[in-house]
Amino acid sequence: MDYNFEAGEILLLDKPLTWTSFDVVKKVRNTLRVKKIGHAGTLDPLASGLLILCTGKFTKRIDEIQAQEKEYTGTITLGQTTPSYDLETPVSESKDISHLSPADIQAAADSFVGTIEQIPPIYSAVMIDGKRAYDLARKGKEAELKPRTITIKAFEITNIEGAIISFKVICSKGTYIRSLAHDLGQKLGVGAHLSALVRTRIGEYKLEDALTIEDIQQIRRAQLEANGSNS
Helix, strand or coil: CCCCCCCCCCCEEEEECCCHHHEEEEEEEHCCCCCCEEEEECCCEEEEEEEHHHHHHHHHHHHHHCCEEEEEEEEEEEEEEEECCCCCCCCCCCCCCCCHHHHHHHHHHHHEEEEEECCCCCCCCCCCCCCEEEHHHHCCCCCCCCEEEEEEEEEEEEECCCCCEEEEEEECCCCCHHHHHHHHHHHHHHEEEEEEEEEEEEEEEEEECECCCCHHHHHHHHHHHCCCCCC
């Protein structure tokens, strides 16, 4: 496939675990030597999966792509809460979950399906008085986050092994899966945190069609060789 990154491309990337979305943009920008590039929808460092990058003229489509439905798979650990709602921070409280049945867990998940109000995690990039919420949280400062209206189209529990539950979620733009995991734990009365997350789809774009960082580097090398350049 011939790519013209300077003119404009929509790139599907499989974001590596621990990388920030900005890390990916920076790496791809430096690899491809393109000026105009951005991503359509942030993924947390502890999440992996589909990250869409737009270059050139397609940067104008970022808002349109971000607005599309998202699909995720992952795991939630019941009975343990963390301040960040994921594994970025240590477990702060543990509770017994032995009384919970699979039916209890699925019923709680079902209660979130539909249009709901969700409060973002304090460890998030939401702006509060000109500052990122996670900067305030890491400094131990109190911050009040306002609920936002989101839509959960599906919240399916796909497997249960002890305290670890696997799930699939289809949701609207602006949904925090970490908050969903936390809220599920609160609903069940035992607490919970998000222990793994993979974004598998944004609208019609699927993770199975995504490139790796190594693929991008290989494409660039091939382009340089085709142009007879060693730069």
